[in-house]
Amino acid sequence: MCGGRGCSGAGITTDTPELLRLGERAVLTLADGRVIARVERGADRYETAAREVAVARWLDREGVRVGRPLGGEQPYRVRGTVVTLWEKVDGKWTVPAELAAILARLHRLAPPPLLCLPDLDPFDRTDERIAHAALAPAHKDTLRRIAEQLRGEYEQVRPVLSRCVIHGDANIGNVLATPDGVVLFDLDGVCLGPPEWDLVLTALYRDLGWHTDTEYAAFCDVYGFDVNAWDGYAVFKRIRELRMVSWLAQKAGESPRIDEEIHRRIADLADPSRPRHWHPY
DSSP, X not given: OOTTHHHHHTTOOXXXXXXXXXSSSEEEEETTTTEEEEEOSSGGGXXXXXXXXXXXXXXXXTTOOBOOBOSSSOOEEETTEEEEEEEOOOOBOOOHHHHHHHHHHHTTOOOOGGGOOOBOOTTTTHHHHHXXXXXXXXXXXXXXXXXXXXXXXXXXXXXXXXXXXXXXSOOGGGEXXXXXXXXXXXXXXXXXXXXXXXXXXXXXXXXXXXXXXXXXXXXXXXXXXXXXXXXXXXXXXXXXXXXXXXXXXXXXXXXXXXXHHHHHHHHHXXXXXSOOOOOOO
């Protein structure tokens, strides 16, 4: 998948890649596991991929530990899609408090003018995911109705924290603990927006039972703000839930277990009072 110009241009001998993850994009290892290749869904993702590389290099210069792109001009156009190449980082799962610390640092940075970060679009790719998912028409209609309702509610939300650079998908799965510190990954969603957007996922994961109350309290202590106490939390939480469902909907038809999870989540979205028993993916 990453053969040809992309790998050879970076001086990488093409071996048999190993697929690590398939979601918004394919993530593979190359060069005996020393290099990560991120393969986008299509050539229309070139600008986003280029910005991710630029963001990573800027944050690295600022002393924020991030996944580092390989040197040279990136991204590469390969076989009708877009590929970026990154150093492989070996690390371990960490705790929400470590995520809070790196977010607090990120949110204090002023981006260079030439970086041209976009404004937050909380519904980015949601319509596209729903349209292309292998879901029943009734399920798609439900998700579209919820998305339309939440768009109206989002317009009424008033953040209380100052607008800044945000990660866009700040969750515990996008950080790794290494001997040299915590490393932040998946920078394609970095943009300008309310910090509450970065904080809400940890609170949501606590609500889902994926983080403990103690872990969440430590997260709030380190960052210095409890987004759960903010009156816009419920709206941001539901938008995040919608995004999680639309992301998982891309995997519809892969297995009965995933389909069952998707159907459960759609039913929960349609009734906010239903208890959530979601499994992480």
